[in-house]
Amino acid sequence: QVTLKESGPALVKPTQTLTLTCTFSGFSLSTSGMRVSWIRQPPGKALEWLAHIDWDDDKFYNTSLKTRLTISKDTSKNQVVLTMTNMDPVDTATYYCARHKTAADLNWFDPWGQGTLVTVSS
Amino acid sequence: DIQMTQSPSSLSASVGDRVTITCRASQTISSYLNWYQQKPGKAPKLLIYAASSLQSGVPSRFSGSGSGTDFTLTISSLQPEDFATYYCQQSYSPPLFTFGPGTNVDIK
Numbered sequence: 001q002v003t004l005k006e007s008g009p010a011l012v013k014p015t016q017t018l019t020l021t022c023t024f025s026g027f028s029l030s031t032s033g034m035r036v037s038w039i040r041q042p043p044g045k046a047l048e049w050l051a052h053i054d055w056d057d058d059k060f061y062n063t064s065l066k067t068r069l070t071i072s073k074d075t076s077k078n079q080v081v082l083t084m085t086n087m088d089p090v091d092t093a094t095y096y097c098a099r100h101k102t103a104a105d106l107n108w109f110d111p112w113g114q115g116t117l118v119t120v121s122s
Numbered sequence: 123d124i125q126m127t128q129s130p131s132s133l134s135a136s137v138g139d140r141v142t143i144t145c146r147a148s149q150t151i152s153s154y155l156n157w158y159q160q161k162p163g164k165a166p167k168l169l170i171y172a173a174s175s176l177q178s179g180v181p182s183r184f185s186g187s188g189s190g191t192d193f194t195l196t197i198s199s200l201q202p203e204d205f206a207t208y209y210c211q212q213s214y215s216p217p218l219f220t221f222g223p224g225t226n227v228d229i230k
Binding site for chain 1: 123154156158164165166171177209211216218219222
């Protein structure tokens with residue numbers, strides 16, 4: 001059974017750096033083809049893909065947020081970490097991690113973690 | 123960037139109704155289209171991938187169709203547990219994966 005769970009602070013101040021950890025089980029990020037993505041959802045709004053990291057440590061970012069995001073992995077701990085710098089109230093959202101599956105150029109997210117709500121406020 | 127739109131933005135339906143949700147891409151995306159269901163306070167759940175492939179464990183009343191720019195998600199007979207928000211997502215232009223704005227299905 002594949003599970004993922006996000007952890008991190010519930011509240012951050014504007015200009016601070018957010019660090020979120022995704023801890024997963026049921027698969028290994030050292031297996032060829034495996035990926036983990038981060039996706040966020042502001043309250044009452046749609047989903048926005050942020051970044052993914054591949055089994056071979058390739059990293060990809062949403063171009064609109066690229067300068068603020070860093071994704072990394074610790075394969076031995078089955079963890080993926082996302083950092084986002086210079087947080088702003090508009091970054092208030094539920095942040096999800098998800099296993100990112102690929103097959104013949106197709107990509108989809110399944111399953112997802114439960115999400116963690118991050119509020120940016122002074 | 124590829125933009126995704128959905129229609130309607132919300133709909134009211136009764137148990138047993140046939141429901142159709144439309145997703146449109148701003149440019150052709152072949153069959154690189156996925157559908158997710160999200161219930162309040164929960165994470166999204168994959169329903170359909172590659173436009174028409176049913177994810178394992180998803181009831182057969184859900185189906186997807188379309189290619190190019192126009193896609194549909196159909197629920198053949200709406201069940202009480204199907205009241206939720208549905209999102210489409212394109213994967214034609216990696217690494218930028220974009221979602222539609224969502225369609226909320228509620229009880230009439």
